[in-house]
Amino acid sequence: MPNAQASEQSMPEQQVSARARPNPRRPKRGTYRPQQETLSLLKVSGNSINGLGETAERQASPFFWHPPTQHPYEELQNLARRNSRKCPGSAEIFMAAYTHPELISVGKTRSVATASEFTADATAFALMHEADAVGIAPMNSRYVFEGYTIEEPWVIILALGPDYEKLKEVPSDETNGIGVCAIGEQYARGTRSSYALANWIRSQGYTANAYPGPSASALLLIPPAIDSGLGELGKHGSLISRQFGAGLRLAGVTTEMPLIPTAPDRFGADEFCTTCQLCTRACPPGAIAEQKQMVRGVERWYVDFDKCIPYFAEAASCGICIAECPWTRPDARPKLLATMAQRMDWAPQIPTPEPKKADVPSSPHPEVQSGRR
Ligand code: SF4
Numbered sequence: 001m002p003n004a005q006a007s008e009q010s011m012p013e014q015q016v017s018a019r020a021r022p023n024p025r026r027p028k029r030g031t032y033r034p035q036q037e038t039l040s041l042l043k044v045s046g047n048s049i050n051g052l053g054e055t056a057e058r059q060a061s062p063f064f065w066h067p068p069t070q071h072p073y074e075e076l077q078n079l080a081r082r083n084s085r086k087c088p089g090s091a092e093i094f095m096a097a098y099t100h101p102e103l104i105s106v107g108k109t110r111s112v113a114t115a116s117e118f119t120a121d122a123t124a125f126a127l128m129h130e131a132d133a134v135g136i137a138p139m140n141s142r143y144v145f146e147g148y149t150i151e152e153p154w155v156i157i158l159a160l161g162p163d164y165e166k167l168k169e170v171p172s173d174e175t176n177g178i179g180v181c182a183i184g185e186q187y188a189r190g191t192r193s194s195y196a197l198a199n200w201i202r203s204q205g206y207t208a209n210a211y212p213g214p215s216a217s218a219l220l221l222i223p224p225a226i227d228s229g230l231g232e233l234g235k236h237g238s239l240i241s242r243q244f245g246a247g248l249r250l251a252g253v254t255t256e257m258p259l260i261p262t263a264p265d266r267f268g269a270d271e272f273c274t275t276c277q278l279c280t281r282a283c284p285p286g287a288i289a290e291q292k293q294m295v296r297g298v299e300r301w302y303v304d305f306d307k308c309i310p311y312f313a314e315a316a317s318c319g320i321c322i323a324e325c326p327w328t329r330p331d332a333r334p335k336l337l338a339t340m341a342q343r344m345d346w347a348p349q350i351p352t353p354e355p356k357k358a359d360v361p362s363s364p365h366p367e368v369q370s371g372r373r
């Protein structure tokens, strides 16, 4: 049910309150307690590593889903992976997400075209190779994890849309792997799409590198995704897209190919989150802060790592907050867009021309941490 404040937003009641059948894998509200063995693996507060409460801007530190030599959560990460892979079909699907072709050598002859033509060609190539949406942003130090270097001046973000009917089955377990498998399929598409695009760019004589999830590496993905118009940051720490809602998975390609950036897009998701509490209430460990927090010098929505990650690890990557977000529901999204456009006096299909500074994400969600969220 929408909370009182959400109701005051005059959203049609059914728009945000329709409920699927009860999901037997979700704990009743307020009943979840992490297992002691899980808590014992949380040796250092992830909120400190994330920079919660820090007022100075800085690069994000390597974190969950980075190589375990770069953070103190190796055992917790292994537990999360084991519990995810126990779900029927999950191991094979995630194997596909980690399988990619070799990058080819950069062509000796450079194709000649305008930045506008290259942008159109690269976008069309990505859309023909499994990406659902494409954003382009000039490289920024905020997009790069501390300790890494990326030389290429452009980042292309590929968005892979969710299958809502499967996503709402989360969390997964040994009896039902539909939700986590759907997420794995998105990652596999992102891996294939990003490597295909990087190799196409290389064939044109320009350097390109691929940064797909779920493993994390040098590139954060959500900040350039926001800056390039793929969505806004939601209270649950995931991207909310006007086209796909929450639940997008992201992959990145960095390149020196001359490109034209795509514009940020504001359609009211951030404003809607200020009064909606659906994800806050649905989160079993109560990890989603109701108000924005100061994180590395930016006031932003924040998910408490120390509360989220034990449940995330025990419940096969969870995903409840994303599935419960009303923007994720295909039937609700058009009405939400129209309502927010009316409220903000924005046309629903016209992106705001003003650039929006991306919040620096630091949520424990896997897509965030792979430079993805
Ligand atoms: S993924 Fe984390 S924040 Fe989202 S519902 Fe699950 S435990 Fe809560």
Ligand code: SF4
Residues within 6 Å of the ligand: 234, 235, 236, 237, 272, 273, 274, 276, 277, 278, 279, 280, 324, 325, 326, 327
């Ligand atoms: S992220 Fe989604 S569920 Fe959470 S407050 Fe925002 S709109 Fe509501």
